Amino acid sequence: MSPWWIRIPVVFFIIFVLMEYFIDSGEKPAFLEYPITQFFLLLVLLILIAIELILKSIENVLFQTLSEDAKKRYVEARSQTWEWAWGKRMYRKLLGSKPVEKEGEIILDHNYDGIKELDNELPPWWVYLFYATIIFGVVYLARFHVFGDYDQDLEYEREVAAAQAAIEEYKKTAKDLVDVNTVQLLTDASDIDAGKAIYEVNCVVCHMADGGGGIGPNLTDQHWILGGGIKNVFNTISEGGRAGKGMVAWKQTLKPAEMAQVSSYLLTFQGTTAANPKAPEGDIWIDPDAPPVEESPADPEGMPEQQIDTAAVVSN
Numbered sequence: 001m002s003p004w005w006i007r008i009p010v011v012f013f014i015i016f017v018l019m020e021y022f023i024d025s026g027e028k029p030a031f032l033e034y035p036i037t038q039f040f041l042l043l044v045l046l047i048l049i050a051i052e053l054i055l056k057s058i059e060n061v062l063f064q065t066l067s068e069d070a071k072k073r074y075v076e077a078r079s080q081t082w083e084w085a086w087g088k089r090m091y092r093k094l095l096g097s098k099p100v101e102k103e104g105e106i107i108l109d110h111n112y113d114g115i116k117e118l119d120n121e122l123p124p125w126w127v128y129l130f131y132a133t134i135i136f137g138v139v140y141l142a143r144f145h146v147f148g149d150y151d152q153d154l155e156y157e158r159e160v161a162a163a164q165a166a167i168e169e170y171k172k173t174a175k176d177l178v179d180v181n182t183v184q185l186l187t188d189a190s191d192i193d194a195g196k197a198i199y200e201v202n203c204v205v206c207h208m209a210d211g212g213g214g215i216g217p218n219l220t221d222q223h224w225i226l227g228g229g230i231k232n233v234f235n236t237i238s239e240g241g242r243a244g245k246g247m248v249a250w251k252q253t254l255k256p257a258e259m260a261q262v263s264s265y266l267l268t269f270q271g272t273t274a275a276n277p278k279a280p281e282g283d284i285w286i287d288p289d290a291p292p293v294e295e296s297p298a299d300p301e302g303m304p305e306q307q308i309d310t311a312a313v314v315s316n
C-alpha cells in the first residue's frame, strides 16, 4: 500500500520504541547503555531491507510471466497508486498554474515582439504564506504593542538571569574548577564542615586544632608570612610555603575544591583567640580589594573660620 521509504522507517521505528520500552536501562536509552542492541537494530534494518528486496524481485518475476496486455495494464495501475497521484495532485494544487492546454484562457492580448503574457493566479503556496504573515503580524502587534508583553530589555534580562542560574548550577557540580584566580571564600556550612574535616586530618599536627600554631605559624592573627585573604591562602596551601620550612604543596593530595574548603575554614580562625597562640609572624595583611574605610566625618571645628571683612572695617 505505502512506498518502501515509508514502510522501512516506520517499522524500524516501531521496533526501536518497543525495544526501548522492554529493556530496562535506567536513565540512559538502552541503545547507549547496551551497545549490543545497536547490532540488533542494524540486523533489524538489514532484514527489513532484505524483505523489501525479496518482495520486489518476486513482483518482478511475476511481472515477467504476464502477457503483454496484462503488463501494460499493470504498469498503468502502478503509476496511479496513491503515493504518486497524491504527490502530484498536491504539487499542482500548491502551484496553482493552468495546464499548458488551457493557457489560451488566460493569455493577455498584448504582444511585444512575439512575447506574450499569461494572467496566472498567484500560486496558492505563496498566497497562504502571505496570509500567515498577516495573521502573525496582527498577533504580534496585539501582543507586544497593545498589551505590552515583554520587550527586548526584559527578554535580555531574563535570558541573562537564566544563564546565570545555569552557571551557578554548573558550578555546584564542578567545584573542582576553582583555581587561585577564581577561588572565593566559601560560607556554606557544608563547605566549612568539609574544610574542618580536611584540616583536622592534615593540618592539625603543625597548626593546632584552633589554629594557634606549632611548627607552622599562628593562623588566628592578622599577620601573614605569605599573605592573607582567600587567594593567598589558597595559593599557599596549593603551592606550599617557602622552601625548607615544612609546609608542603598540598595540590598533590587535595583536590582544588578541598583546598578551597580548607582555606575557607582556616580563615574562620581570624579574630579568635587560640589556647596557646604562637607569636605573630610576617606582616599585617590588608585586603587590597576591601571597600575603602570611610574617613571620619569632617570635624565641624575644622571648618574654615569666617573671614572678617577687613575692607569694610577700614572704610568705616
Ligand code: HEC
Binding pocket: 198, 199, 202, 203, 204, 205, 206, 207, 215, 216, 217, 223, 224, 225, 226, 227, 228, 233, 236, 237, 240, 241, 242, 243, 245, 246, 247, 248, 250, 262, 263, 266, 281, 282
Ligand atoms: C609539617 C607541618 C605542616 C603541616 C602538616 C601543614 N603546615 Fe601549613 N605551614 C607550615 C609551616 C612551617 C608554614 C610556614 C611556611 C613559611 O614560612 O613559608 C606554614 C604555613 C601555612 C600557611 C601560611 C601562613 C602565613 O602566615 O602565611 C597556611 C595558610 C597554611 N600553612 C595552611 C596549612 C593547611 C591548610 C594545612 C593542611 C592542609 C597545613 N598548612 C599543613 C607547616 C605545616
